[in-house]
Amino acid sequence: MTVPTITLNDGTSIPQVGFGVFLVEPDDTQRIVSDALDAGYRHIDTAAIYGNEIGVGRAIETSGIPRDELYITTKLWNSDQGTQSAFDAMDLSLEKLGLDYVDLYLIHWPSPHRDRYLESWLTLEQLRADGKTRSIGVSNFQKAHLDRVIEGSSTVPAVNQIELHPAFAQRELSAYNRARGIHIEAWGPLGQGKYDLFSMPPVAVAAAATGKTPAQVVLRWQVQTGNIIFPKSNNAGRIAENLDIFDFELDDDQMAAMDSLDAGRRVGANPDTADF
């Protein structure tokens, strides 16, 4: 199976579907990421705060897959925002991952109460210049945060990784990013399993019509919407299922029905008010 790649605004390419490891236990991470690599995933999304970069690194090392065939993302945690603290955090992440560079380094949250995300962004620019990351981007950035880094630096983020699933489709923020050449990565692509998404009629009807599972229908909607995704699962069967979404298409009516599920239903923290 061939996973499509997307070209980012800095000329690099990213596999549109990867594997996310939020809430994967550190002790289980090597095994589960190995399952994902065996299933064909080549893009892994982790973060310093997930506490499992060592397991991701071990799975990479034991896979024998050439480094340039893998796409690895990690993220700067909020309390490490700044200049020297961000340099140090990047070095620690690389050490844990056992890598010389990552493909994408993100500011995890704007954490506006700290007021250090612009300074952190300037540090990420330097980390990219130093070769420690190929691309730099942001996560959970709202319009005002994006405006500030774009106006205050010479780099437009390559991606903005935001909460996005059918009941929280983020159309306005997506369009704002798109207009600036910033690609959307959708976190919680399955709504983190926090609401009854799979039994909602547009999902269930499309699943029955296509012979795919409700999760595959939701992930297919994400891909056809143009989002980069990295669903998480601890289960080898579901890990394989979530990548098996390139042998069918949702038609215009099925896409429109999925689009109608948007209800502004955020399941995670609000980036403007999160106090972590």
Ligand code: NDP
């Ligand atoms: P997801 O939307 O990927 O949902 C994960 C949940 O869905 C788990 O409970 C999983 O259970 C279940 N699931 C997965 N596949 C299936 C399936 N085929 N059928 C039924 N249930 C399924 O949530 P995440 O929060 O994990 O988001 C994905 C990734 O996004 C994260 O892992 C992380 O990399 C990133 N992320 C980034 C954030 C940020 O602030 N930048 C915040 C949150 C996530 P099970 O494991 O039992 O299969």
